Every structure is written in structure tokens, then in C-alpha cells.
Amino acid sequence: MAELPVRLTVNGETVEKTAEPRMTLADFLRERCGLTGTHLGCEHGACGACTLLVEGAAVRSCLMFAVQADGLDVTTVEGIAAPDGTLSPVQAAMRDCHGLQCGFCTPGFVMSITALLRDNPKPTDEEIREGLSGNFCRCTGYQGILAAVHQAAETA
Amino acid sequence: MTETATAPTPPTRYTGSRVPRVEDGRLLTGHGTFVDDIQRPGMLHACFVRSPFARALINEIDASAALALPGVHAVFTAADLNPDVHEQWYSSYGPKVPDTPRPPLASGEVRFVGDPVALVVAENRYIAEDAVELVEVDYEPLTAVADYRDAQTSGILVHPKYPNNVAGGLAGPPPQVVEAAFASAAHIADETFYQQAYAPVPMETRGMVVEWSADTDELTIWAATQTPHEVRAFGARLLGLEPERVRVLMRDTGGGFGQKVVPMREDMCVMLAARKVPAALKWIEDRRENLMAAGQARHEHGHARIAFAADGTILAAGIEHTQDIGAYPTPWPVGAAAAVGLLFPGPYKVPLASWSTTSLFSNTAGRHAYRGPWQFESVARELLLDIAARDMGLDPVELRRRNMISRDELPYPNPAGMPPYDHSSPLETFELALKMLDYDAFRAEQAAARAAGRYLGVGTSTYIEPTATGQEYYACEGAVLRVAPDGRMTVIVNGGSSGNSLETTVIQLTADALGVPFDNVDTIQGDTAVTPFGSGTAGSRSGSATAGAVGEAAAALRAKLAELASPRLGVPPEDIEVADGRAQVRGSGQSSGQSSGQSLTYADLAGPDGVEASATYTAKAPMLWSNATHVCTCEVDVVTGKVTLLRYIVGEDVGPMINPNIVEGQIAGGTVQGIGGALLEHMVYDEDGNPLASTFVDYLLPTTTEVPHIEYGHMETPAPGPGGHKGAGEGGAIGAPPAVINAVADALSPFGVKITNLPASPAALVALLTEAGH
Numbered sequence: 001m002a003e004l005p006v007r008l009t010v011n012g013e014t015v016e017k018t019a020e021p022r023m024t025l026a027d028f029l030r031e032r033c034g035l036t037g038t039h040l041g042c043e044h045g046a047c048g049a050c051t052l053l054v055e056g057a058a059v060r061s062c063l064m065f066a067v068q069a070d071g072l073d074v075t076t077v078e079g080i081a082a083p084d085g086t087l088s089p090v091q092a093a094m095r096d097c098h099g100l101q102c103g104f105c106t107p108g109f110v111m112s113i114t115a116l117l118r119d120n121p122k123p124t125d126e127e128i129r130e131g132l133s134g135n136f137c138r139c140t141g142y143q144g145i146l147a148a149v150h151q152a153a154e155t156a
Numbered sequence: 157m158t159e160t161a162t163a164p165t166p167p168t169r170y171t172g173s174r175v176p177r178v179e180d181g182r183l184l185t186g187h188g189t190f191v192d193d194i195q196r197p198g199m200l201h202a203c204f205v206r207s208p209f210a211r212a213l214i215n216e217i218d219a220s221a222a223l224a225l226p227g228v229h230a231v232f233t234a235a236d237l238n239p240d241v242h243e244q245w246y247s248s249y250g251p252k253v254p255d256t257p258r259p260p261l262a263s264g265e266v267r268f269v270g271d272p273v274a275l276v277v278a279e280n281r282y283i284a285e286d287a288v289e290l291v292e293v294d295y296e297p298l299t300a301v302a303d304y305r306d307a308q309t310s311g312i313l314v315h316p317k318y319p320n321n322v323a324g325g326l327a328g329p330p331p332q333v334v335e336a337a338f339a340s341a342a343h344i345a346d347e348t349f350y351q352q353a354y355a356p357v358p359m360e361t362r363g364m365v366v367e368w369s370a371d372t373d374e375l376t377i378w379a380a381t382q383t384p385h386e387v388r389a390f391g392a393r394l395l396g397l398e399p400e401r402v403r404v405l406m407r408d409t410g411g412g413f414g415q416k417v418v419p420m421r422e423d424m425c426v427m428l429a430a431r432k433v434p435a436a437l438k439w440i441e442d443r444r445e446n447l448m449a450a451g452q453a454r455h456e457h458g459h460a461r462i463a464f465a466a467d468g469t470i471l472a473a474g475i476e477h478t479q480d481i482g483a484y485p486t487p488w489p490v491g492a493a494a495a496v497g498l499l500f501p502g503p504y505k506v507p508l509a510s511w512s513t514t515s516l517f518s519n520t521a522g523r524h525a526y527r528g529p530w531q532f533e534s535v536a537r538e539l540l541l542d543i544a545a546r547d548m549g550l551d552p553v554e555l556r557r558r559n560m561i562s563r564d565e566l567p568y569p570n571p572a573g574m575p576p577y578d579h580s581s582p583l584e585t586f587e588l589a590l591k592m593l594d595y596d597a598f599r600a601e602q603a604a605a606r607a608a609g610r611y612l613g614v615g616t617s618t619y620i621e622p623t624a625t626g627q628e629y630y631a632c633e634g635a636v637l638r639v640a641p642d643g644r645m646t647v648i649v650n651g652g653s654s655g656n657s658l659e660t661t662v663i664q665l666t667a668d669a670l671g672v673p674f675d676n677v678d679t680i681q682g683d684t685a686v687t688p689f690g691s692g693t694a695g696s697r698s699g700s701a702t703a704g705a706v707g708e709a710a711a712a713l714r715a716k717l718a719e720l721a722s723p724r725l726g727v728p729p730e731d732i733e734v735a736d737g738r739a740q741v742r743g744s745g746q747s748s749g750q751s752s753g754q755s756l757t758y759a760d761l762a763g764p765d766g767v768e769a770s771a772t773y774t775a776k777a778p779m780l781w782s783n784a785t786h787v788c789t790c791e792v793d794v795v796t797g798k799v800t801l802l803r804y805i806v807g808e809d810v811g812p813m814i815n816p817n818i819v820e821g822q823i824a825g826g827t828v829q830g831i832g833g834a835l836l837e838h839m840v841y842d843e844d845g846n847p848l849a850s851t852f853v854d855y856l857l858p859t860t861t862e863v864p865h866i867e868y869g870h871m872e873t874p875a876p877g878p879g880g881h882k883g884a885g886e887g888g889a890i891g892a893p894p895a896v897i898n899a900v901a902d903a904l905s906p907f908g909v910k911i912t913n914l915p916a917s918p919a920a921l922v923a924l925l926t927e928a929g930h
């Protein structure tokens with residue numbers, strides 16, 4: 001299948017590559033850009049593991065084609081910590097609250113929580129639960145994750 | 157809330173504290189290494205052609221169109237791969253058990269929807285998936301055994317060599333042992349409980365990269381696994397290679413919960429095919445395959461009985477258990493089922509028990525291990541106790557109080573054939589959890605709510621579980637401790653952590669064992685070329701087993717350091733104390749970490765080559781008993797059948813905790829998996845054997861909107877194992893389903909509703925309420 005040029009900004013850097021029209025943004029980032037932090041838990045838009053930010057909005061990258069991101073600004077989990085490696089408040093809270101075990105769902109949660117708190121810096125518990133209901137975690141029972149969102153909201 | 161049974165162990169610096177995890181930095185920033193992150197030069201991608209029929213003959217496979225597609229390298233069928241199997245058995249059971257069939261690819265007949273029929277290899281996953289569509293398989297559909305409950309009467313055989321589809325069975329004390337007690341009982345509770353199929357569903361599906369190096373006869377496997385050394389041993393046997401020629405690597409595994417404890421048929425195929433292709437071969441399962449073909453657990457029923465005296469004292473108990481093992485269970489399923497019968501009496505004073513278990517094939521996905529594989533004992537017992545209490549007009553809590561074993565009554569015999577219960581605290585965790593709830597206050601609240609037309613309920617579940625088995629294969633764990641020339645320490649263990657926090661755990665243990673700062677210790681795990689043998693993360697064993705291995709390796713290292721210090725301190729080694737990061741003459745009282753005439757740091761002693769010691773720990777106790785009580789409250793909407801969980805309390809005893817965060821994380825994860833099993837998750841098949849829940853739209857996992865806030869109450873009764881630590885990995889998934897179901901049943905008790913079928917989905921509850929005339 002013919003490949004099309006894709007030019008986008010990923011974590012602040014310009015990326016120019018090609019992709020088949022059917023290649024998902026998730027696969028493009030993982031395989032063409034070497035950014036394997038974006039994980040695939042279902043590839044049908046249900047689990048949220050592949051969540052990243054496109055033009056600032058939380059998006060499931062398994063449901064978007066790379067060519068649809070042409071010209072857009074993408075942030076992945078690799079672009080969340082400070083350049084010196086300092087964890088973002090959300091990442092630090094996840095660590096403090098034991099919000100991750102295997103870590104497979106974690107990038108999706110970091111991205112979803114980052115977007116959630118940016119849009120609603122002081123969410124209620126119900127708003128947090130509602131906002132994260134599209135992200136699945138099979139290890140933590142969500143206890144540490146929910147605690148982390150509260151902590152990140154309080155310290156922000 | 158924490159209570160300690162006996163005097164606390166001497167103060168240590170890291171064991172027992174909420175040390176942040178060393179795993180988190182890489183995982184939070186997208187720099188973990190999961191199997192799908194592995195790239196190799198020229199790597200090829202595998203994808204399976206799977207059966208669309210539950211049972212059919214394979215007449216012909218035509219791969220010509222697939223092979224003609226540009227980018228396709230090969231299409232393998234059973235004829236290509238199956239004859240290459242050298243030996244196929246799992247270390248935990250050995251080669252001699254009457255194992256069930258397990259061919260790599262289906263040969264002649266497919267036996268469930270998703271049965272792997274052919275393996276396509278292509279230059280990328282997209283092309284491989286295209287090619288799968290082009291492989292033409294001529295099937296002749298046959299009637300299937302879609303439900304194991306029909307297996308013995310259907311006249312259809314899943315495997316021709318197993319009459320009536322019985323894979324095997326085991327029995328403990330026979331029913332005659334309890335008949336007199338039942339005959340004289342004032343009250344008998346007698347029900348048949350059915351539990352639906354559900355599964356581990358790790359967020360990372362299964363996967364493997366296998367690279368064969370023909371020049372050197374070496375096989376390298378990157379795996380999503382809980383047991384790197386077993387993958388190596390199994391792979392070596394499968395291919396007829398020396399284990400030393402097989403190297404298994406894993407860094408991060410995205411959850412396992414039993415599903416990744418041993419290699420399965422697809423893993424066998426990828427290992428076998430890797431020798432036939434010119435580059436590394438990657439297989440990453442997709443979610444549909446995972447839900448359709450990775451396997452199922454929990455699908456079983458049991459006829460359970462308890463005989464009571466007039467005052468509610470238990471006289472005898474019995475269970476006849478039958479489980480679905482699907483078409484291709486992994487590993488041999490018959491032996492493991494004995495635990496259901498052995499543990500059915502649970503943490504109660506039961507004088508007599510009888511049990512039997514039968515394993516039946518069906519044309520569905522194979523049974524495999526899932527966190528607390530025997531948990532049906534708790535489901536059947538705890539549901540039956542609540543039903544019995546209601547029938548006898550007793551509060552379920554009161555009925556349990558009259559029968560539950562307390563710590564000061566231990567050791568207490570198990571009448572079903574287990575060694576006696578010991579070093580645990582069933583009644584104490586029960587009372588702790590009820591106190592945290594304020595049971596009486598809840599009953600008052602419930603009464604007030606009922607008067608207002610709202611239906612609240614409370615349910616409890618108390619279990620005792622054998623952890624960290626001393627059974628031969630699982631008893632072993634090795635550790636290597638190394639001091640670098642600069643004094644920095646490395647602890648090397650097998651690993652197999654799939655979220656179990658084993659890196660943090662062994663660093664805590666090592667730092668304490670040698671009296672060095674946590675930050676001065678690194679760990680290497682998950683590479684069979686450099687790690688000693690260990691049997692992986694299974695059976696709630698890793699905390700205890702690594703504590704044993706690190707403890708013994710640390711003792712050996714201290715002895716070596718004392719030898720090295722002896723000439724320099726001018727005293728014999730036995731007069732030297734190695735602790736707090738230094739070696740010094742016993743009783744000389746130097747301050748930590750400083751060298752002087754009488755004290756040497758580890759760096760002083762390590763020399764340019766460093767110092768290293770290793771040990772293999774073997775568990776001596778047959779098992780370490782962990783126990784817990786789960787208490788759940790809920791509200792049920794009697795119109796929609798929707799269950800809202802209100803409070804969730806776990807009073808538990810895993811002995812002294814190495815890291816309370818990690819223990820609580822394990823409890824929470826297991827509990828929410830159990831909540832999913834009680835209310836949501838269901839691997840449904842239709843009457844033809846088609847799976848109806850092979851996406852996350854149909855297979856419902858618990859999410860943030862369903863889970864309650866979990867409260868923990870800890871008790872710490874030490875076990876006769878390293879550090880007194882007991883296993884914590886599985887209990888949550890055992891205790892949760894009965895607590896939740898009992899809470900729902902309690903809420904609906906005004907309607908006379910009895911729940912004996914799981915899950916308690918909204919539709920199931922509405923049906924029960926309708927049946928009850930509501």
C-alpha cells in the first residue's frame with residue numbers, strides 16, 4: 001500500500017515521515033518514531049491505554065490514523081516530564097500514591113489525568129471517576145490512581 | 157489500622173515501610189520495556205489463523221493466496237510445526253502426570269472458537285493480518301459441547317480418548333464420613349452454586365519475540381511472563397535444546413494474574429516457527445484473541461452442604477465440585493482442583509468434611525490459572541453460610557462467630573485433608589473488619605433505609621489460604637548479592653514481576669539484610685543468562701521466597717566479608733560483625749559506614765573485583781497461612797437491578813508486611829478483579845459455542861465509576877518462614893466475590909431472593925426479583 005507523507009509535531013519536535021493511510025497514530029508513534037510509551041490494550045477504543053494529547057485534547061491513538069494527525073501537535077507520555085527528568089505533578093502523585101503496578105495502563109492514565117486536571121483543576125471525586133471511566137487498569141483496583149488525582153489537584 | 161500479634165521483629169530500616177517503588181520512574185515516563193517494545197533487525201511478525209467454529213473437521217488448508225501476498229514469508233500449519241515438538245511438559249507437574257492434550261496448532265479437528273489453525277509470518281503486523289484473511293480453511297462443522305454441564309450426557313467427545321469428556325477427578329473423605337452428622341443435624345443447608353467463566357484479562361495481552369541463531373544454536377526469547385526460568389526450561393524441552401542455549405529476557409510485563417505463568421499453545425508455535433524463519437519472530441496477541449483464546453477460569457459449580465446443630469454449631473460439610481476445563485487447559489487442571497475440596501471447610505471449626513472434584517472438557521477456551529484458582533471454595537461456603545443463617549433466623553455474623561477459628565485455638569485441624577491451619581487470625585480479622593464498619597450501626601441504617609423503600613445490604617466473607625508453598629518446584633528461589641568495588645550493591649533474582657513490585661521488594665530486603673541505604677542497591681531480574689533459578693510470581697510466593705533467598709545470600713556474603721576483614725582487623729572471622737554497611741570487631745561500637753582501625757566498609761573489603769555470594773533458598777514449611785475477612789455494603793436498585801457498592805473493608809493478615817503500599821495494592825487489585833467477577837465479567841458462549849464477549853464492549857471490566865474506596869485493617873501474625881512474611885498476591889480475588897454477593901443477597905432478603913448463580917448482573921437480579929413476585 002502506498003505510503004503518504006506525515007508531518008507533525010511530537011513532544012515539541014517536528015517529525016517528517018511516511019505512513020500507509022491505514023496505519024494508526026499509535027503504531028506510527030511506536031514503530032516509526034520509537035516512542036513506545038503509548039501502549040495498546042485493546043485497539044478498539046475501549047481501554048484508554050493509548051491515550052495521548054492531539055492539539056491538547058485527550059485522544060485514543062488506536063482510533064486515529066497517522067495521516068489524520070498531519071500538521072497537528074501531539075504530546076505523548078514521553079513529553080510529560082520536564083526536560084531534566086523531573087516528574088510532572090501528575091506523575092509524581094501517581095508515584096507517591098502507588099498508582100501503578102505493572103505500568104501498562106499508566107501512560108494512558110497520565111495523559112488522561114493531565115488533560116482532566118488542565119480542564120478542571122479542582123474536580124470532585126465524582127468528576128474524577130467519571131473523567132477516568134474510559135481508562136482501564138487491571139492491577140491497582142484504581143485506588144492509588146484516584147488518590148493520585150486528588151493529590152495532584154490539591155498540590156497544583 | 158495495624159495490630160501485631162506478637163512482639164514486633166527487631167526494627168529494620170526499610171522492611172515494613174512504604175518505600176516508593178524503583179519501577180515507577182521508567183513506567184511513568186513511557187520508558188518501560190514491554191515485549192511489544194522489542195525491536196530486532198529484520199524482525200518478522202506472526203499472526204494466527206483461528207477457527208471460527210467451536211468444533212469442526214479441518215478438511216484442507218489452502219495458503220496459496222496468502223503466500224502470494226507481497227511481504228508474506230510463510231504460513232505454517234500443524235504439519236509444519238507439531239512434528240518438531242521434542243518434549244512438552246511443565247516443571248511444576250513434571251512429565252509423569254496424566255496431562256491433557258496440548259498440540260501447538262490444531263490438527264485434523266478444531267475444538268473451540270479461536271483454536272489456532274495456522275501461523276502466518278509477514279514483514280509487518282498489517283500484512284500478516286491481511287494474509288490471515290487469505291488463508292482458506294475448509295471446515296466441516298460438527299455439533300459442539302458448548303456447555304460443560306452437558307459434557308457427560310451429550311454423547312459428543314471433545315477429545316476421543318476421554319469418555320464422557322471427563323479429564324479426571326479426585327476425592328477426599330467420601331460422603332459416608334459425613335452422613336451420620338447430616339442425619340442427626342438440626343438444620344441442613346444444601347445448595348448448588350454456579351460460577352460463570354471469567355478471566356485474568358491483563359491489560360497487556362500475551363506476546364513473545366523469539367530469535368533463533370542457527371550459527372550458534374542459540375535461542376533468545378523476549379517474553380511477557382511471570383516465570384522467565386520456566387519459559388527457558390519449557391522452550392529448551394520443546395525444541396530439544398540445552399537450557400543453557402536458551403535465554404529468556406523480560407523487563408516489564410503488563411499484568412499476568414496466572415495467565416502468563418506458563419507458556420501456552422501459541423507460545424509453543426512461535427518458538428517452533430522461529431527456527432524456520434530468517435529473523436526474530438514477534439507475536440503480540442490482540443484483545444479479541446485474548447478474550448477468545450487465551451483461556452478462561454472460574455467456570456464451575458458445586459453441590460455444597462453444611463450440617464448444623466440446633467445452636468448453629470457446624471457438624472459437617474461437604475462439596476461435590478465440577479469444573480469446566482475447556483478444550484485445551486494449561487497446565488494439567490485436575491490436580492489443582494483438589495484445593496476446592498480441601499479448603500471448603502475454610503477457617504471454621506468443622507469436625508467432618510467430604511469432597512470430590514471432576515474436570516470436564518468442553519468446546520470452549522481452555523482453563524488456566526487465575527489468582528486464587530481454588531476460590532470457589534470460598535464462594536460456595538460463604539454464600540451457603542449466609543443462606544443457612546437466614547433460614548435459621550440467625551444473623552450471618554452471629555452464625556460465623558459461633559464457628560470461626562480464633563488465633564489462640566491454632567493449630568486447628570482441617571477435616572478435608574489439609575495440614576492443620578496455623579499462624580493466622582480468622583476471627584480476629586473478622587472482628588476487626590466488622591468494627592471498622594460498625595456493623596450494628598449499619599444494621600440500623602439498613603432498617604431505616606428499608607423503611608424508606610431503599611435496599612441496603614452487608615456481606616462478609618472470611619477465608620484462609622495457603623501461600624508460598626513448600627511444594628518442590630515452587631519452593632525454590634535463588635539470589636546473588638554483589639558488592640561492587642565502590643561498595644554499591646546489586647541483588648540478582650529470577651524476577652517475573654508483572655506488576656508485583658519485586659524490584660522494590662528485593663532492594664528493601666537487601667538494604668536491610670546488609671545495613672546499607674536503599675539507594676545504594678540495584679537489582680537485576682528477568683534475564684535467565686544472569687539470574688539464578690526461581691520459580692516466578694505464582695502462588696503468592698514471591699515475598700516470602702525472595703526474603704528467604706536474599707536472607708541466605710546475605711548471610712553468605714557477610715561470612716565472606718568477615719573472612720576478608722579478618723587479616724586486616726587481626727581477629728578471627730567469628731569475632732567480626734558485619735552489619736550496618738561495615739565489618740568490625742564484635743562489640744567495638746564504631747559508628748556506621750566509617751572506616752577506622754577496627755572497622756572496614758564494604759568498599760574497603762570489596763577490592764578491585766568486588767565480592768559476591770549466592771544462595772538458593774528452599775521453603776521448609778508446607779505452606780504459610782494467610783487469611784482475611786472482606787466486608788462489603790451495597791445498595792441495590794430493585795427496579796433496574798443495579799448494584800452500588802458503598803463501603804468495602806478488608807481485614808487481613810499476611811504477617812509482617814515488607815511494604816504496606818505494595819500489600820494494599822495487591823489486595824485492591826485482587827478485590828476489584830473479584831468485584832468484576834461477582835457483578836460484571838462474563839465470558840458468555842452461545843449454544844453453538846460461539847464466544848459473545850470477545851471485545852471490551854461485551855466483556856465488562858470494573859472501572860473507576862464502579863469501584864468503592866477500599867479500607868484496610870492489618871493484623872500481622874508471623875509465619876514460620878523468612879521474616880514471618882506470608883503471601884499477599886491472591887487473597888483479594890478470593891475474598892471479594894462472596895462478600896459482594898452476600899451483600900447483594902442481604903439487600904434483597906426482604907424479597908426472599910436467593911442468589912446461587914453468578915454473576916449478579918442487573919439482568920440476573922431483575923429476573924430473580926420478578927420470580928420472587930416483585
Ligand code: FES
Nearest residue numbers: 041043047048062
Ligand atoms: S488501545 Fe486504544 S483504547 Fe484501548
Ligand code: FES
Nearest residue numbers: 101102137138139
Ligand atoms: S498498573 Fe497494571 S494495568 Fe494498571
